[in-house]
Amino acid sequence: MKIDPERFLCDLHELRKIGASGIGKGVIRPAYSDADIAARKWLAGRMSDAGLRVHFDPVGNLFGLAEGPSILLGSHTDSQPEGGWLDGSLGVIAGLEVARAAHEAGGPAVSVVSFQDEEGRFGVTTGSAVWSGQTELQAADLMTDHDGVTFAEARARMAEYASGFVDPEQFKSYIEMHIEQGPSLDSSGDQIGVVSDIVGIRDMRITFKGQQNHAGTTPMHLRKDAFQALSAFNVEINDRLADIVTPHTVWTIGHVALHPNASSIVPGSVTFSMQWRDADADRLAEMEQVIRTTANGVSDKTGMSVEFGALLWLEPQTMDANLRLALEAGAKAVAPEKWRTLPSGALHDATNVARLMPVAMLFVPSIGGISHAFDEDTKEADLIAGLKVLGSAVTHLSN
Numbered sequence: 001m002k003i004d005p006e007r008f009l010c011d012l013h014e015l016r017k018i019g020a021s022g023i024g025k026g027v028i029r030p031a032y033s034d035a036d037i038a039a040r041k042w043l044a045g046r047m048s049d050a051g052l053r054v055h056f057d058p059v060g061n062l063f064g065l066a067e068g069p070s071i072l073l074g075s076h077t078d079s080q081p082e083g084g085w086l087d088g089s090l091g092v093i094a095g096l097e098v099a100r101a102a103h104e105a106g107g108p109a110v111s112v113v114s115f116q117d118e119e120g121r122f123g124v125t126t127g128s129a130v131w132s133g134q135t136e137l138q139a140a141d142l143m144t145d146h147d148g149v150t151f152a153e154a155r156a157r158m159a160e161y162a163s164g165f166v167d168p169e170q171f172k173s174y175i176e177m178h179i180e181q182g183p184s185l186d187s188s189g190d191q192i193g194v195v196s197d198i199v200g201i202r203d204m205r206i207t208f209k210g211q212q213n214h215a216g217t218t219p220m221h222l223r224k225d226a227f228q229a230l231s232a233f234n235v236e237i238n239d240r241l242a243d244i245v246t247p248h249t250v251w252t253i254g255h256v257a258l259h260p261n262a263s264s265i266v267p268g269s270v271t272f273s274m275q276w277r278d279a280d281a282d283r284l285a286e287m288e289q290v291i292r293t294t295a296n297g298v299s300d301k302t303g304m305s306v307e308f309g310a311l312l313w314l315e316p317q318t319m320d321a322n323l324r325l326a327l328e329a330g331a332k333a334v335a336p337e338k339w340r341t342l343p344s345g346a347l348h349d350a351t352n353v354a355r356l357m358p359v360a361m362l363f364v365p366s367i368g369g370i371s372h373a374f375d376e377d378t379k380e381a382d383l384i385a386g387l388k389v390l391g392s393a394v395t396h397l398s399n
């Protein structure tokens, strides 16, 4: 099998043009947006040219299928609202190049996937979560984005392409290549990371409801200002979580919707996202209790009501030992002395796919550790090293 780095880079740059942000190399390609659908149609053409059978499932996961039992490679091509050009796309396009080279060489059988809504416009890694059975389709259909659009409405945009769900039995294993999205490899000067585990996550929307009122006439002591409730919650939760976490635990209030969001109105309500991640499922559960207790405490103290949305969750996931050995053999050959093992603090479709088959992941460095931002990037030499390790692992597994 002869992998072609030039062809791989060329495809990667072609894909970047679809939904290009115009700022740095960034992309704006959220799940089911025009740009996301255009990118999937482009990718379907590339898969077909590579000798793969194109298949869209009911949620918009796009597969390029090889004949017979195959190794599945891929990731996702949707992006964050402000996304980097490599997050997800790298694993899909590297998989495409390996599958194409394998097809040209007459084997081994390699299939490719681009999962839908990995970036969680609706849930957490929604497309692979539904395919793997982590999330029921009926439950997913009821999920809403921050503008109130339901998953059912969004996926209907792709209904004209959809066939049934792909039978996972045809795949022997899944390998996902990705950028690290953190600073470890960049700061140690390593080119390749072989992933040991992926952290777990919990994500929940919380709403404080107070009393909307006039910002000029309402005395301070009579206000029920929802922003003040969020502000108090934020200070208190940082304090209280600090007592039970490790240096690797993280939590984020990343989306805030203040209502009605006007200078001269005391805000009547606020809905915000509370997300927390850790490698230990028990700690995640303990953090949930602290979060609920703290929000209830703020509600009691301020006389405002609090509501909790549905809890989204993914458990921590360990990578398959045999697949890791294949990646390590590739890393030793391609980047001797410049690879190491590390955990993933970002989530990946691999967590869901692990319900169906053995999975593993490899990372290449992110310059400055930056991702989920337009200025995300990776050195070309590192992208190519990752591609070669992926190809080498596939060859190793088929021998």
Ligand code: HGY
Pocket: 118, 119, 120, 125, 345, 346, 347, 348
């Ligand atoms: O947020 C994550 O870890 C993933 O990239 N969606």
Ligand code: MN
Pocket: 076, 087, 088, 118, 178, 348
């Ligand atoms: Mn990603």
Ligand code: MN
Pocket: 080, 087, 119, 372
């Ligand atoms: Mn991401």
Ligand code: MN
Pocket: none
């Ligand atoms: Mn007025």
